[in-house]
Amino acid sequence: MSLDTALKVGTPEDVSARADAPGAEVSQAHEPKGLVARFGPDEPLAMDAGVQLAPFQIAYQTAGTLNADRSNAVLICHALTGDQHFAHTHPVTGKRGWWETLVGPGKPVDTDRYFVVCSNVVGSCMGSTGPASIDPATGRAYGLDFPLVTIRDMVRAQAMLLDRLGIRDLFLCIGGSMGGMQVLQWAASYPERVFAAMPIATGPRHSAQNIAFHEVGRQAIMADPAWAEGRYLEAGTRPAKGLGVARMGAHITYLSEPALHRKFGRRFQGGSAPTFSFNADFQIESYLRHQGLSFVERFDANAYLYLTRAMDYFDLAADQGGVLANAFKGTKTRFCVMSFTSDWLFPTSESRAIVHALNAASAPVAFVEVESDKGHDAFLLDEPAMFAAARGFIDAAARARGL
Amino acid sequence: MSLDTALKVGTPEDVSARADAPGAEVSQAHEPKGLVARFGPDEPLAMDAGVQLAPFQIAYQTAGTLNADRSNAVLICHALTGDQHFAHTHPVTGKRGWWETLVGPGKPVDTDRYFVVCSNVVGSCMGSTGPASIDPATGRAYGLDFPLVTIRDMVRAQAMLLDRLGIRDLFLCIGGSMGGMQVLQWAASYPERVFAAMPIATGPRHSAQNIAFHEVGRQAIMADPAWAEGRYLEAGTRPAKGLGVARMGAHITYLSEPALHRKFGRRFQGGSAPTFSFNADFQIESYLRHQGLSFVERFDANAYLYLTRAMDYFDLAADQGGVLANAFKGTKTRFCVMSFTSDWLFPTSESRAIVHALNAASAPVAFVEVESDKGHDAFLLDEPAMFAAARGFIDAAARARGL
Structure with missing residues (x-):
């Protein structure tokens, strides 16, 4: 050969x-x-x-x-x-x-x-x-x-x-x-x-529900001033916060309530009681923040806009x-x-x-x-x-x- | 009397x-x-x-x-x-x-x-x-x-x-x-x-899943520079974008897939085809954006942080x-x-x-x-x-x- x-x-x-x-x-x-x-x-x-x-x-x-x-x-x-x-x-x-x-x-x-x-x-x-x-x-x-x-x-x-x-x-x-x-x-x-x-x-x-979740993610990105109307590469900024929020929200939809309950439940980070603050008290919060942070390291915010839109537009029957x-x-x-x-x-x-x-x-x-x-x-x-x-x-x- | x-x-x-x-x-x-x-x-x-x-x-x-x-x-x-x-x-x-x-x-x-x-x-x-x-x-x-x-x-x-x-x-x-x-x-x-x-x-x-959704909303608010670490009232700013995104995401969880399908389905705004843009093409997008915009007119962003947290902390059995x-x-x-x-x-x-x-x-x-x-x-x-x-x-x- x-x-x-x-x-x-x-x-x-x-x-x-x-x-x-x-x-x-x-x-x-x-x-x-x-x-x-x-x-x-x-x-x-x-x-x-x-x-x-x-x-x-x-x-x-x-x-x-x-x-x-x-x-x-x-x-x-x-x-x-x-x-x-x-x-x-x-x-x-x-x-x-x-x-x-x-x-x-x-x-x-x-x-x-x-x-x-x-x-x-x-x-x-x-x-x-x-x-x-x-x-x-x-x-x-x-x-x-x-x-x-x-x-x-x-x-x-x-x-x-x-x-x-x-x-x-x-x-x-x-x-x-x-x-x-x-x-x-x-x-x-x-x-x-x-x-x-x-x-x-x-x-x-x-x-409709999936389009809705995608739209929230897109709005989170576009709400980030660092997104700069999509011109962040020239602006030298990174819409990391907006993209991170978008990813956090989407990530929930990729899992399930039973899986989240099994993996995290209501367990606290490093303790058994709330800290009465907005820190990541719960393990699920820490996990989600990590998902957001690691995602922005590897993904382009505009690409996220485009690909979510591509999924939203998908309707095989509409062409038929x-x-x-x-x-x-x-x-x-x-x-x-x-x-x-x-x-x-x-x-x-x-x-x-x-x-x-x-x-x-x-x-x-x-x-x-x-x-x-x-x-x-x-x-x-x-x-x-x-x-x-x-x-x-x-x-x-x-x-x-x-x- | x-x-x-x-x-x-x-x-x-x-x-x-x-x-x-x-x-x-x-x-x-x-x-x-x-x-x-x-x-x-x-x-x-x-x-x-x-x-x-x-x-x-x-x-x-x-x-x-x-x-x-x-x-x-x-x-x-x-x-x-x-x-x-x-x-x-x-x-x-x-x-x-x-x-x-x-x-x-x-x-x-x-x-x-x-x-x-x-x-x-x-x-x-x-x-x-x-x-x-x-x-x-x-x-x-x-x-x-x-x-x-x-x-x-x-x-x-x-x-x-x-x-x-x-x-x-x-x-x-x-x-x-x-x-x-x-x-x-x-x-x-x-x-x-x-x-x-x-x-x-x-x-x-x-x-855990509900805590997760709340955390995304809180992060959306805190990601908004206008939130100003919670001091927006003195700063004269309004974290309207972040609070709007939080509300949009939460609003999806208040409804149901069948209800969204019945009310909006994949219907386009004012037409039958996509505009190939990031406009609110779908009725569900326009509806959600409206939900976000109207909410920020009547609600305080920090109050939203506090009340979502109160719900997250609620665990009646934990006290028993x-x-x-x-x-x-x-x-x-x-x-x-x-x-x-x-x-x-x-x-x-x-x-x-x-x-x-x-x-x-x-x-x-x-x-x-x-x-x-x-x-x-x-x-x-x-x-x-x-x-x-x-x-x-x-x-x-x-x-x-x-x-």
Whole structure:
């Protein structure tokens, strides 16, 4: 197997070799480390907002090896504040890959068998073009001049990346939360390119309550004078307080009341009594403040605005005259839809709506509701029932594809 | 019936007459309109924080007439951002009383039969002493120098007010949310003074998730530079943005996903398509922004910090060695505990914990779970099942008391 067909684990060391691969105009990004596909003025991204974005770039990581007939590619779609570092040490936080629970050698998404790609979504801030990128028209960061991004735009950019990598179709497209929205959009936009799809902890459209929570987060950011109307990079300020508040609020929605009760309850920090002050008396307060502080170290405030907006705008049925089943009409993709009992951000009813639409479209679909008290974030955590179901679905799909 | 026994509807017009009532050192507050009981240096409020607060004042409103044997008094306890204007036009907002659905002539809490009192809690900002009041020691607003307030402190102050009004015991103590916490605390602190108690949409302690939501709100306020470390009154600034964000986030928790879906869904403002901007595209966004803006017109940011903290600290069992039933040991009070099916801030499980404790204490208790999609705020809204249950309980209690 030659280099141009055998794409290997995408560590920075591989980049020089990868850059020689035919049709793969990839190079190493300065920050973050990893692989970057650049698209020039002649290859714009056609965005739903009516803008042709060019130039732009997509940062990505890979694991495993593409087989000779290029039939074993898996696309992992990351969530709102996730990134491409699904199975590698994160260059900013130093933490392990965010989906090493599910993806790796011998794991349900087995990197010994599949070639796994994960790209930072367009509009984000981990190497792909977004509001913190330099606008070539002005020489300064886009800020709010960056066009609004949709889930469909993210998927279009991913499709361009796969074209660049010479991957015609995906064996599996998998992701949770906003990643699950991308999986659904993939199945709707490019049904012939997706053999199996696994949308997890997601929904066919963002609910009013979820839009409401996102709007609070955006208002928290925009209320911060350091946000400077989105021009904080030039102003030399950082809307850390606003972004931290936004993250704290959002983080609550990723967990569950039972999990918070189990992990923190009403336990006090370093004592058994209140201090009668506004200090972080309770462990849950200290935990939340830490979540806010650590998040602002790794995430761009404008990117947070853009990606929350992309989720809010997501409504797969709206593109189909309000009939969700039409989004999947004639599909041959096989689906496994998964939800978690304690997820109140994307409750099981949302997954059921997807399943009903797939049933109406006569698509092959399995539905798994995992019993868990961990809330929405369960898809990122150690959930043996999720792993078992994913393994069963993916192994069966691999057999059907002759892998 | 002479003036000193027949306290009448507490409109400002009554104040001059009321001020003459023996033992009733009441006068008209400049703002808001209504009745005010002042407590001098010799009548301090003994607070849980270890402080003797003096002087202090309690603003209140009344409706109905106290009967000759003073056996028909009802205390209404208001919620976090509520106030004493339960049945009168609000002096700031111009809106009708917040509990006119439940309280008034011919209503379940019948002002033709009962003498109803509602006082602004200590620590709030509608005429009772709180962080926006002038600290006599410094001549400037207390700000964060105000001692932390607890639910028990609020109840102690209410007991002092009732003493002042010559009301030994209550026929009924009723309230929702933080008001329900006060009802429970009344039953625990002064069981011999409460004939019937109706805690609604509340719990015996604030949950980790609820503390978390409150902490986000507090951080939003404190992140606002206009908050000025709590000294915004002297600084001439207003932390309106931070307080607005806090209110927006909290408001979501007062509603429910089904109610938000029914009222707003994914409907756009004035059109059927997104504007691809950060404008309030969705009706739910516009609604939330309005909630934030209108709230900051009527509420003090520091008071919001103090009252959320009071709720967080509430844990009735903690005062009883962790055994909630001990809080009600030997009580003769009759209870009606009420919850709403879609209330996820104080879910029915919280009410059940109260009921179980009352059962264990052999207290007479009725439990009503009202089917409603309106969420936590259902107790403030038009809920016929709530009115019917309240009327049944209160009428039966009145018969038992010979009213």
